Structure formats: structure tokens, C-alpha cells
Amino acid sequence: MSKAEIGIIGGSGLYAMPGLSNIREERVTTPFGEPSDAFILGDLEGRKVAFLARHGRGHRILPSELNFRANIYAMKALGVERILSVSAVGSLKEEHKPTDFVVPDQFIDRTFARVSTFFGEGIVAHVAFGDPVCATVADTFTSACKAVGVVGKAGGTYVCMEGPQFSTRAESNLYRSWGADVIGMTNLQEAKLAREAEICYATMAMVTDYDCWHEGHDDVTIDQIVAVLHQNAENAAKVVRAAVAAMPETRTCGCGEALKFAILTDRKAIPAEARKKLALLLDKYL
Numbered sequence: 583m584s585k586a587e588i589g590i591i592g593g594s595g596l597y598a599m600p601g602l603s604n605i606r607e608e609r610v611t612t613p614f615g616e617p618s619d620a621f622i623l624g625d626l627e628g629r630k631v632a633f634l635a636r637h638g639r640g641h642r643i644l645p646s647e648l649n650f651r652a653n654i655y656a657m658k659a660l661g662v663e664r665i666l667s668v669s670a671v672g673s674l675k676e677e678h679k680p681t682d683f684v685v686p687d688q689f690i691d692r693t694f695a696r697v698s699t700f701f702g703e704g705i706v707a708h709v710a711f712g713d714p715v716c717a718t719v720a721d722t723f724t725s726a727c728k729a730v731g732v733v734g735k736a737g738g739t740y741v742c743m744e745g746p747q748f749s750t751r752a753e754s755n756l757y758r759s760w761g762a763d764v765i766g767m768t769n770l771q772e773a774k775l776a777r778e779a780e781i782c783y784a785t786m787a788m789v790t791d792y793d794c795w796h797e798g799h800d801d802v803t804i805d806q807i808v809a810v811l812h813q814n815a816e817n818a819a820k821v822v823r824a825a826v827a828a829m830p831e832t833r834t835c836g837c838g839e840a841l842k843f844a845i846l847t848d849r850k851a852i853p854a855e856a857r858k859k860l861a862l863l864l865d866k867y868l
């Protein structure tokens with residue numbers, strides 16, 4: 583039986599989920615190694631949820647060190663069908679001000695040191711990623727912002743950079759010239775792996791700074807980000823709670839069938855070891 587239907591990944595500034603009842607902690611082991619931390623399971627607004635602190639409690643794991651595969655696989659193993667991600671981002675546009683929330687619907691990949699797929703080792707699959715976030719989860723996030731009374735913008739392009747250093751001014755201006763909206767270091771791998779795991783995924787991006795391009799603002803620093811995150815943590819938790827409450831019970835999007843036409847490998851050629859490792863994702867198709 584499913585232990586949770588909705589997963590919440592808390593990013594910088596959100597290391598716990600207020601309002602959970604029937605709380606218990608569970609460590610999940612995966613064929614891809616250890617997730618960032620134990621999962622906090624509980625009830626929120628009458629729904630079973632699983633909370634994970636992306637960087638671990640105490641913020642111990644760099645973006646490039648995150649075991650994205652273990653985190654998403656563990657969500658799947660718990661029975662999660664939808665992931666609500668919360669992330670801190672820098673703004674690449676004047677109109678996205680610190681403390682605003684943006685719900686991105688596109689990504690640009692500027693990472694270079696991460697594993698972004700469950701496949702390989704004898705199984706080849708290519709999922710569609712033209713629409714990288716689940717429209718239902720994204721809409722639920724923006725409606726929840728409205729319900730709570732905070733600025734929550736629908737759509738936008740999230741540049742996912744490797745980090746951990748922030749961007750140079752030349753990079754920041756380049757991303758602006760591409761029309762991108764916000765920049766962060768964590769969301770793209772989660773979105774890719776959630777799609778491969780047939781889990782719906784969207785992010786509520788909390789704007790914390792103007793990166794380093796804005797002449798009227800100091801270049802981004804951690805103390806600036808932390809100050810805005812402290813201001814926003816309460817709103818972020820309120821929006822997540824409202825989104826959980828409003829999430830439709832059943833899925834009508836295509837996320838749950840993302841692998842249906844994606845597996846290219848001749849079923850007879852799939853090595854037993856790979857088949858076993860990915861059974862949780864693939865059993866229904868093999």
C-alpha cells in the first residue's frame with residue numbers, strides 16, 4: 583500500500599513541513615544509493631505526504647553532490663504520484679522581485695556534472711520532455727499562491743546551473759539575453775527523473791535576489807538570500823499546504839504514462855540485472 587501520495591521536496595530555507603500530523607520518519611534505501619535524508623511521512627490537509635529536505639537537514643549537500651536518482655526513486659517507492667518542489671532562485675528579470683513566487687514551465691540546462699537518468703546499463707529509453715513540468719501541479723501551485731494572497735506567476739524559464747559558485751555577470755547577462763526568468767541549481771534533474779519515474783513534478787520558485795546583473799542591487803550573497811528566505815518561509819509553507827489541499831485526487835495528465843512509448847530496447851535484450859534494478863519503474867511495461 584502507498585505510504586504517501588504527494589511528495590514535497592523542501593529546498594534552501596525549507597527543511598521541515600509545518601502542519602504535518604501523524605508524523606513518522608522513514609529512511610528509504612534505493613538501488614541508486616542514499617537519499618538526501620530520512621523522509622518525514624505524515625498527514626497534511628487530509629492527504630498522505632512525504633517530505634524530504636533536498637540538501638538534508640542542516641543543509642549539508644551541495645547541488646552537484648545531490649543524489650537526485652535516490653531522492654526520486656525513494657519517492658516512487660513510497661507510492662508518491664506527485665512531487666511539489668520548493669526552491670530558492672535568483673531573478674533574471676526586473677519584474678520578478680525578491681519575495682515573488684514563480685512557477686516555471688521550462689528549463690535550460692547549464693549543468694555538466696550530474697547523472698540525469700535512471701536508464702543505461704542495457705536499457706535505453708527516451709521520454710518526451712517538451713513540457714517538462716506537470717500542468718496540473720503547476721496550476722495548483724499558482725492557484726494556491728492566489729488563495730494565500732502572495733504573488734505567484736504562472737510560467738517562466740528556469741536556468742539550471744552547476745554551481746556551487748554563483749554566475750559571472752557575463753553568464754547572468756547571457757541568460758537574460760535568452761529570455762530566461764529565474765536561475766537555480768537543482769530543479770532540472772528532479773524534473774527529468776520524475777518524468778522517467780512517471781511522477782508529476784512542478785516547482786514553486788521563491789525569488790531571493792537579482793543575481794549579479796542588476797545595477798541597482800548588490801551582487802547576490804548568501805546572507806541576502808537567507809534574509810529573504812526567512813521572510814518567505816511562512817508563505818512558502820502556506821502555499822504548499824493550500825496546494826496539497828487543492829490537488830485533484832486522480833491524475834488526468836499524461837505524466838503517469840511517460841514511459842509507455844519511451845523504451846527502445848528489445849525486451850529480450852534487457853539484462854536481468856538492469857531489469858531487476860528498474861523493476862519499480864518498468865514492471866508494468868515488461
Ligand SMILES: CSC[C@H]1O[C@H](OP(=O)(O)O)[C@H](O)[C@@H]1O
Nearest residue numbers: 593594636645669670766767768
Ligand atoms: C541558498 S543559495 C543557492 C542554493 O539555493 C537553491 O537551492 P534549492 O533549489 O534547493 O532551493 C539553489 O538551487 C542552490 O542550491
Ligand SMILES: Nc1ncnc2[nH]cnc12
Nearest residue numbers: 670671672765766767793
Ligand atoms: N542567483 C542565484 N543563482 C543560482 N541559484 C540561486 N538560488 C538563489 N539565488 C540564486
